[in-house]
Amino acid sequence: MIxxxxxxxxxxxxxxxxxxxxxxxxxxxxxxxxxxxxVVDGELRDLRETLHEDCALTVVTTDHAxxxxxxxxxxxxxxxxxxxxxxxxxxxxxxxxxxxxxxYDFDLEESFSDEDLERIFAEMEKIIAEDLPIVRVEMPIDAxxxxxxxxxxxxxxxxxxxLAAEGNETVTFFEQGEFTDLCRGPHLQSTGxxxxxxxxxxxxxxxxxxxxxSRPMLQRIYxxxxxxxxxxxxxxxxxxxxxxxxxxxxxxxxxxxSIQEAGGAGLVCWHPKGARLKRTIEEFWYAQHDLxxxxxxxxxxxxxxxxxxxxxxxxxxxxxxxxxxxxxxxxYYVKPMNCPYQILIYNSRVHSYRELPLRWAELGTxxxxxxxxxxxxxxxxxxxxxxxxxxICRPDQIHEExxxxxxxxxxMLMAFGFEEFAIYLATRPHEGKAVGEEERWEQATEALxxxxxxxxxxxxxxxxxxxxxxxxxxxxxxDSLGRAWQCSTIQFDFNLPERFDMTYAGxxxxxxxxxxxxxxxxxxxxxxxxxxxxxxxxxxxLWLAPVQAILIPIADRHADYAGTVAxxxxxxxxxxxxxxxxxxxxxxxxxxxxxxxxxxxxxGDREQEADAIAVRLRSEExxxxxxxxxxxxxxxxxxxxKALTLT
Ligand SMILES: [Zn+2]
Ligand SMILES: [Zn+2]
Numbered sequence: 001m002i003x004x005x006x007x008x009x010x011x012x013x014x015x016x017x018x019x020x021x022x023x024x025x026x027x028x029x030x031x032x033x034x035x036x037x038x039v040v041d042g043e044l045r046d047l048r049e050t051l052h053e054d055c056a057l058t059v060v061t062t063d064h065a066x067x068x069x070x071x072x073x074x075x076x077x078x079x080x081x082x083x084x085x086x087x088x089x090x091x092x093x094x095x096x097x098x099x100x101x102x103x104y105d106f107d108l109e110e111s112f113s114d115e116d117l118e119r120i121f122a123e124m125e126k127i128i129a130e131d132l133p134i135v136r137v138e139m140p141i142d143a144x145x146x147x148x149x150x151x152x153x154x155x156x157x158x159x160x161x162x163l164a165a166e167g168n169e170t171v172t173f174f175e176q177g178e179f180t181d182l183c184r185g186p187h188l189q190s191t192g193x194x195x196x197x198x199x200x201x202x203x204x205x206x207x208x209x210x211x212x213x214s215r216p217m218l219q220r221i222y223x224x225x226x227x228x229x230x231x232x233x234x235x236x237x238x239x240x241x242x243x244x245x246x247x248x249x250x251x252x253x254x255x256x257x258s259i260q261e262a263g264g265a266g267l268v269c270w271h272p273k274g275a276r277l278k279r280t281i282e283e284f285w286y287a288q289h290d291l292x293x294x295x296x297x298x299x300x301x302x303x304x305x306x307x308x309x310x311x312x313x314x315x316x317x318x319x320x321x322x323x324x325x326x327x328x329x330x331x332y333y334v335k336p337m338n339c340p341y342q343i344l345i346y347n348s349r350v351h352s353y354r355e356l357p358l359r360w361a362e363l364g365t366x367x368x369x370x371x372x373x374x375x376x377x378x379x380x381x382x383x384x385x386x387x388x389x390x391x392i393c394r395p396d397q398i399h400e401e402x403x404x405x406x407x408x409x410x411x412m413l414m415a416f417g418f419e420e421f422a423i424y425l426a427t428r429p430h431e432g433k434a435v436g437e438e439e440r441w442e443q444a445t446e447a448l449x450x451x452x453x454x455x456x457x458x459x460x461x462x463x464x465x466x467x468x469x470x471x472x473x474x475x476x477x478x479d480s481l482g483r484a485w486q487c488s489t490i491q492f493d494f495n496l497p498e499r500f501d502m503t504y505a506g507x508x509x510x511x512x513x514x515x516x517x518x519x520x521x522x523x524x525x526x527x528x529x530x531x532x533x534x535x536x537x538x539x540x541x542l543w544l545a546p547v548q549a550i551l552i553p554i555a556d557r558h559a560d561y562a563g564t565v566a567x568x569x570x571x572x573x574x575x576x577x578x579x580x581x582x583x584x585x586x587x588x589x590x591x592x593x594x595x596x597x598x599x600x601x602x603x604g605d606r607e608q609e610a611d612a613i614a615v616r617l618r619s620e621e622x623x624x625x626x627x628x629x630x631x632x633x634x635x636x637x638x639x640x641x642k643a644l645t646l647t
Pocket of ligand 2: 337338388389390518519
């Protein structure tokens with residue numbers, strides 16, 4: 001007999017080998033009917049799996065992220081089944097559930113058309129109506145190989161080889177009707193559990209097998225699936241809204257940045273307005289760090305192989321690093337991270353306990369290899385600037401330091417207008433791969449927890465989700481469409497201090513190991529700006545807007561006056577331009593609106609006589625004529641306050 005503890009604290013005694021679904025049925029038939037999947041000791045599991053040792057079990061019904069994952073995974077199998085029915089020669093690639101939906105990759109001679117999508121969907125409706133039971137089959141590797149061989153699923157055979165190489169002796173298949181797929185699950189109990197009216201096939205895209213350009217290009221069908229039709233509808237609305245906010249499109253329309261073939265994929269060129277936005281963020285960042293007790297450091301872009309050997313990057317991170325360059329017969333690497341250099345600064349001399357804590361920050365540009373298939377505008381790039389900081393402190397200082405760094409991070413994110421967050425505390429991994437003493441892990445996790453509690457914002461514990469070298473806090477900001485963007489990470493490190501033998505002289509005269517906390521606040525500036533563009537749809541708050549105001553002379557004779565006003569505004573630190581084009585006033589106003597310039601300041605005869613300007617907002621609101629001094633004062637105040645509104 002084994003013991004299964006349930007979320008309500010009760011414990012069930014069951015015989016080993018009972019399936020999760022059977023256990024669920026003993027709890028209650030209603031629960032079993034509504035169950036989609038389960039979490040066993042923190043891991044997502046299929047209901048058909050059996051339990052063999054004492055564990056903690058949570059049964060997942062609807063209204064849970066895991067429930068949607070399971071639903072979507074089942075839906076993608078239904079789609080693959082439909083494709084196989086209509087296109088029997090199609091070979092299967094992979095078909096996972098992803099955020100908000102699912103996809104499946106197919107290798108097929110002919111190209112899928114939009115009409116094909118409609119046919120595939122119609123076939124999916126049939127499969128759902130057939131309500132085929134979904135069966136989990138466990139199979140030895142050899143039998144699996146024979147099956148996939150017979151089906152001529154060459155891509156699945158490759159995946160199977162990987163599973164064998166990882167040491168798996170058996171693998172699982174999921175069957176529904178005539179369709180079977182090598183898959184870990186979890187899945188719903190039958191195809192009828194999917195609601196066809198809450199499913200939509202979205203698009204077809206090319207995708208290299210395993211993201212590798214040297215491998216075949218497969219056809220990927222994207223779709224989305226929800227529990228209810230109204231969830232699907234609101235998702236489709238959000239998609240439409242997101243397309244309008246796509247930072248790649250807005251970046252081009254507002255002339256902020258470009259990523260050009262000739263310059264290299266994933267490498268960002270900031271145009272004057274984009275660079276102005278970036279610089280505004282950097283200036284704010286430096287000012288806050290000065291106030292927050294940080295010192296700014298600056299480190300090289302390339303480093304000797306020896307350094308990356310000590311740090312362990314050459315062993316564990318090499319696939320993300322670019323090939324070395326030879327300098328005087330020695331290998332040098334472009335840096336993928338800033339940390340080792342900051343540690344070299346620390347180790348350049350002996351430190352006393354009295355000097356700690358040290359808080360060192362750097363806008364450090366790093367280069368990491370990303371497959372070309374995953375590059376995406378500013379969000380996935382190959383070169384980016386991390387707002388990196390390291391806090392080096394004594395054990396007795398971690399509580400205070402963590403409270404500070406967490407509050408500092410939240411205040412800064414809020415200054416950019418974000419109000420909602422998803423915050424996670426990731427704790428020690430279960431597998432026992434973690435480095436560092438148990439006691440340090442406990443103290444560090446406690447300090448993180450205390451910092452979170454002190455601020456009082458809700459957070460989730462990601463049990464066992466920490467890196468092998470330390471626990472961490474992850475902060476995601478939620479944008480205006482409710483999408484979560486990973487920004488800040490506050491990460492303890494028990495690894496690098498050991499590798500670099502970092503020490504300080506304690507008051508006992510002995511050498512001690514300091515605590516090191518890595519902290520990236522905005523994350524990468526590139527990604528963060530991509531997020532800002534989409535959050536604001538390019539209509540930035542005044543303090544961030546690359547051009548804050550545009551002066552629009554009604555006729556040529558007002559150009560001189562517009563120029564004088566512009567000079568006065570510039571002298572007051574306002575980013576202003578004059579539209580000296582020969583277009584008509586209405587066209588000028590429309591252009592300024594398209595450029596999302598917050599203030600349009602129109603000058604004609606009347607304004608010129610009265611030392612005034614007629615103020616219009618990009619929202620088309622007309623504020624009427626105001627004195628130049630008054631406008632300057634208002635803009636100065638709004639910039640100072642980092643106001644989110646324009647009045
Ligand atoms: Zn699957
Ligand atoms: Zn670091």
